[in-house]
Amino acid sequence: MDIKGFIQSSLLEWEGKIASVIFLPGCNLRCRYCHARHLIYHPERLESVPLDQILDYMRGQGDWLDGAVITGGEPSLHGSELLELIRDIRAIPLKVMVETNGTRPEWVERLLSGGFVDAIAMDVKAPLTREDYARVTGAIVNVEDIRRSIRLIKQSGLPHEFRITLVPGLVGRDELKQIVPELEGARQIALQNFKPDLCLSPALRQVAPYSVDQLEVFRRMAAPAADRCVVRGRDHAPLAASRPA
Ligand code: SF4
Structure with a gap:
């Protein structure tokens, strides 16, 4: 399997855990705010990180490492190779978290x-309509697949998190109001402030992210649907807007 990125240890990707992060190439979406351009366009131009090297590193960490996060791109595109990778990591033994866009519920x-x-x-x-998904992801998505992935994850009994990236003019208050009821009963919702620099859409690079105050309003809107609701990326908020009046 081609692995196109590896972070030895991160405290950010898996809350409460010290985890390595493994990046797999390719994605079936083209989200306008995506920062993984290098992984979704021409990943073959990126150098691969040898799997043996990654596994050796993780084996050598003993109790210092809790697990590995497998992300992308969209990891499920790798099908049985993804399962093999997970088996290798769990044999160390380490825990595994996978991040997905939920478009392939059979793999979820x-x-x-x-x-x-x-x-x-x-x-x-x-929001779970074909038009809204197309507007944000630049792809035609069967939203019933998304709904099915959400349901499977909620029913799994495993620790899970649904992530919503907030982007002024693209995903804001109205969209959040429609998304949140779909997540009712979730363990955790994470609201992520988008980061304008280097995102896929040149137009979005000119857009100022939401202020800290606005993010807090959004957090209160989403909080009743889940056991816990967190906000990430407050530091992307424009400084002037984040100061109390
Ligand atoms: S699903 Fe993730 S990796 Fe794929 S285009 Fe969207 S933000 Fe980028």
């Missing part, structure tokens, strides 16, 4: 029912 089901993951995180990009 495989990961969950096969006991391949200890936790899962899924992006929910837009």
Whole structure:
């Protein structure tokens, strides 16, 4: 399997855990705020990180490392190779979290029912209509697949998180109001402030992210739907807007 990026240890990707982060190439979406341009366009131009090197590193960490996060791109595109990678990591033994865009529920089901993951995180990009998903992801998505992935994850009993990226003019108050009821009963919702620099859409690079105050309003809107609701990326908020009046 081609692995296109590796972070030895991160405290940010899996809350409460010290985890390595493994980046797999390719994605079936083209989200306008995506920062993984290098992974979704021409990943073959990126140098691969040898799997043996990654596994050796993780084996050498003993109790210092809790697990590995497998992200992308969209990891489920790698199908059985993804499952093999997970088996290798769990044999160390380490815990595994997979991040997905939820467009391939059959693979979400495989990961969950096969006991391949200890936790899962899924992006929910837009209200669950074909038009809204197309507007945000630049792709035609079967939103019933998204709905099915959400349901499978909520019913899994595993630690899980649904992530919503907030972008002024693209995903804001109205969109959040429509997305949140779909997530009712979730363990955790994470609201992510978008980062304008280097995102896929040149137009979005000119857009100022939401202020800290606005993010807090959004957090209060989403909080009743989940056991816990967190905000990430407050530091992307424009400084002037983040100061109290
Ligand atoms: S799902 Fe969207 S944000 Fe994630 S890698 Fe694919 S295009 Fe980028």
